Amino acid sequence: MDRPNIQKINMLSSDFKKQYLRTLANCDNSLFRHPQRTMTERLQSLLPLAAQYSEADCYGQGELVNEFEQQVAAMLGHEAALFLPSGTMAQTMALRIWAEKKHCNQVAFHPTSHLQLHEQNAYQVLHGLDSCLVGKLNEVINRADLDTIHIPLAALLLELPMREIGGQLPTWKELEAQQKWAKSQGIALHLDGARLWSCSEYYQKTLAEIGSLFDSVYVSFYKDLDGIAGAMLTGSAEFIDEARIWTRRLGGNLITLFPDILAAKQGLTDNIPLMPDFVAKAATIAKLFNQHFPTHTIPLCPPCNLFHLVIEQSAKELMPKVMKWSEQYNMALLPLPRTQTDTSCRFEISIGQNALKVSNHDWQKAIASFAHDIILD
């Protein structure tokens, strides 16, 4: 079950990848997330907010960080929050805290969870937790899946949206049923909300309403929010007090994290109001791919600002053509493949400010031309 849907095949040389990324960076139009900024531009963008605070955070204390923590806790319907360097730190400590509280070292998550695929088994090697993988590989976890769990659990981790399967979301009814199940079993419910910010639209619920279903929530600031790095863990005041101790242990209680905090706060302010636009644009663009491409997007109708796209060509065959097309059309349409097989490439498209800058009509033209030149060629 290790790395179940992540093909380790990689047909692209490191030189090609560098060249491809440079080509994308030089395009004036891009489908992915936010405008690329140099370090200089990033640092300069923090100056106005920096000027509003008399001092940086110091070992997790100070107005800048504590006020931001309160802001995000309230946004997510929780009592308290803790700013952390990374999601890996946030989530493993959350599960460890629940395991100790429930006197049980077993935790459940989907086989494509970040903990299972991308953290070198930290939950196991570092925290002594055992995992119970739940749900079908390419589908969201549903209430019926939980009935297959026959071991005691400290916590169940759900991810909204589920990144590795294209940003799929369970229905609100499903979520409520799963929350009810966890509650009835005395199991803590933890949310991997790395990309939660765009989920309000689909559920027609506030982030606080979504967050309130969970005992603890992790959110990220550098993905859809365009921060530098950093995460927030939210929960009860008691839970966050515990988390502060674990942060110290994990080496995450730094003398200051002020550049990350400033960028996170700015990113939140700038991008949260645009989430409905990102989600609408993602739906439109997925539709265009589905009209012009022989394969369909995953999911077919993206509920949030993220979807995947499969092209049935090997990376070695496909990507040089894509690079040439990008140069010719001055447009970054596909990132490097997220996963590959011998005969296909899977791409992850996250919609942000960049996609909004190009009209739907121009996206239609670009995607049609791309399909004509490269897919149907």
Added chain:
Amino acid sequence: MDRPNIQKINMLSSDFKKQYLRTLANCDNSLFRHPQRTMTERLQSLLPLAAQYSEADCYGQGELVNEFEQQVAAMLGHEAALFLPSGTMAQTMALRIWAEKKHCNQVAFHPTSHLQLHEQNAYQVLHGLDSCLVGKLNEVINRADLDTIHIPLAALLLELPMREIGGQLPTWKELEAQQKWAKSQGIALHLDGARLWSCSEYYQKTLAEIGSLFDSVYVSFYKDLDGIAGAMLTGSAEFIDEARIWTRRLGGNLITLFPDILAAKQGLTDNIPLMPDFVAKAATIAKLFNQHFPTHTIPLCPPCNLFHLVIEQSAKELMPKVMKWSEQYNMALLPLPRTQTDTSCRFEISIGQNALKVSNHDWQKAIASFAHDIILD
């Protein structure tokens, strides 16, 4: 043995402490480390270096970080290095790696080690290591102390200089004897070099010569080097490959750490050439305290840029007087006490750029006046 020399007594209210720190920040002259900078000033100071690199580090890769790692590895006489968010992360993972390599979970360090006092027992709770405390409480570890160890060890951690006992250093002969002992026993020797930068003077050895005695070295960038945050772990290429995996597990492999890296690199460039001056100034200033104060500095003749100072008054009695004096003389002479008893305060003085700005004659006048007004009053 928990927190052996750190008195938990704290007679100062949090309001007083804030007010005191504000007073110090407003003084034009200061004895401590480097000029205080606002977040704005810090960010602006990074701009020239940021402009020299085309892109930020990404998950530990890229010219900016890898070139800096190579630079510091070479400085410390090692093959490879890894930039990390914190020293806690660096040191616990170093000991964990040695423990796994040596198939032994016992590691030795001084009772005042950072691992013993300030990390919420991470080495134990998170890494399953057992500690063997070695050496006398207020003295450096010597070769004879090692003969009292009668259990197998994976690693011995030495700290240079030893922060909690005023920056004391063992002699070079002692160091060599301890290294020989560790080697003969097949025990890895790890260096807590958080403040190593100022040790070259005393030993009349390069940092590389000092570093070469050890199998792994941790150094810090935000203390004497005036960086933002961050640490480096150095060792063999094989050791650092292992460390990269542990960094992932600990949640320290961030999408970018560029502000910390830029500030660390700049801090190294700016402050390493000044280390001999810091050390000489520390010796001079300690001498002045010893001339004018009834107590003597710890150590009496500081071998590096750090020393401690004890004043035989309670914090409650002493510190309001110190605050008033600081306002009157426009001079920050004492930080908040590092430790307290009912009848005494212990202060840590780290010498950096600030102390150099005031002539020895003026320091003499200030310290004499302070002693007259407050100590001998």
